[in-house]
Amino acid sequence: MLEARNITINYDSRIAVKDVSLRVRPAKVISIIGPNGAGKSTLLRALNGNVRPTVGEVILDEQPLQTYARRVVGQRVAVVAQEADVRFPVTVFEFVLGGRYASANVTAWGWESDRDIELAQNAIAETQLIGFESRLLNELSGGERQRAVLARALATEAKIFLLDEPTANLDLAHQATMLRLIRSRCDTTDSAAVVVTHDVNLAAEFSNEVMLMKDGRTVAYGSPAEVLSEQLLKKVFDLHVLVDAHPVSGAPRITPVHEMKSVPPASAGGSIDQ
């Protein structure tokens, strides 16, 4: 599907990504985790051609990425990045409909077909934005805007999703909904997703594979159980964590251990009723 082969990316006279390889396969979700500045987002941007690798290449459906027209790439790869910076009045529906740009079926003068409209409406329904269609994008909260961005990506009908911290502004409920949506999209349509995230527990829960990065390099790449180990996480984040299994799902559960000696343990109020 989509593959990065030994890519190195020089960015602003700094090596952002060093010799990283990644393979995106149908129905698989890959999470990329690591500290800030590890090169995760840069790697993601290289996967759809936004950034050109200095060494190595990105292969899409067995051909080098550069050989494709932008439109074709847009049809096959969709990006969910940080919420859009919108300075013009755009409704949620118009925004989501924009995801149909790359699709081939447009009427004369470039107007969307009924199918495009239907797909946009479905995407809005899937992201629980029904009722928001006529609202202006810049009137929405950060989390709602993020869902609109996801809806737009879903509307593209792409098979590969690249998500850059999609749960950043979402409340607990919507974090779960978003990842569940991506997960079910991948499972039901053999799509694939690469998710850059800071939330290691969500990564553990929803991905098939995890790539742990630090300073542009791949520290570990494998199943969540293999990669999310106490030693590897300590090595990368310099943080003491406890890894056990989630009581319900069995997925690795990562709990940071904060050694805060000066804070007394919480005690009940009023000492009289001891």
Added chain:
Amino acid sequence: MVGTRHSSTNLRRTLFVCAGLFLLFVLAFLISSILGAQRLSFDGALCALTGKSNCSLSAEERAILFDIRVPRVLLAGAVGTCLAAAGAAYQALLRNPLAEPYLLGVSNGAAVGTMAALVFFGAHEWSRPVMAFAGAIVATFLVYRLARGRAGATPERLILAGVIVTTFLSSAIVFITTVMDATRIRSFTFWLLGDLSGTTSNLLAVAFAAAAVGVIALVMNARALNLMMLGERDAFDLGVEVSRVRLIVFAAASLLVGASVAASGSVGYVGLVVPHLVRLSFGSDNRLVIPAAAIAGATFVIVADTLARTVIAPRELPVGAITALIGAPLFVYLLRRGASSV
């Protein structure tokens, strides 16, 4: 009022809006052709304009109507179309609702070209619009080259380059003005403020050709512009050929502004206010905004020019003064209304 809610734009709505605006344009055209320093009889003029023969117009009145008035009104319309469409395009391309066609040095380039024509080719009448146009294109080219960086000519770099070129050319204009003689300065100053009294059929042809080519090129890229307006990276991700669209839109908009300035000098505020009004009324979809602004812009300048010709008749005001007098307060009103496009 934060912003109006708009239903999704579709082809039918666009055609409907454009048809309505076109009717307004026709009305403005008819009225403007009839009004003027030389009062023509209303019935006679209307009759002649609608193509009938045997109207109660003298030969002289006919000549005024068809040889002077109508071409001038048409040129006003063409200038308005060019400026409003270019304004809409610049605002979308630069992702800045305050972008004006003159932000990118085009008008100053045309002014320098005109001055060069007056100074060096004063005898040849045709040299003025040709050199104005050449100046506009050269300035545009300079701005684009200056703005090219690693990530291409991003909106920020374009604006910066535009400001640099504009200020540089302004000083060039001041320099040349000091070596110009007094009579030339006066006519030049008037022209600089926007002056449609020098309408010739050649100018009209050029303006029409430019308007047609430019507006069509913009409309063809309107959908891509919709996405680029929301962020170039997003547009790229969604499949837009960003650098190509940017180049085409920039070139088309510059063609429009260059032709307009060559024909009539710098008519200000049209490119700023008309797209705003259109967006406020009908939404930001460029597939509607660009053609609607093109038509509404024509009407706007026709009205302004009518006022310029009649307010202190038989003398004339520069049309740019009228567009500024109408446009500036209108823009303040838009700002205060809390138009969410600013």
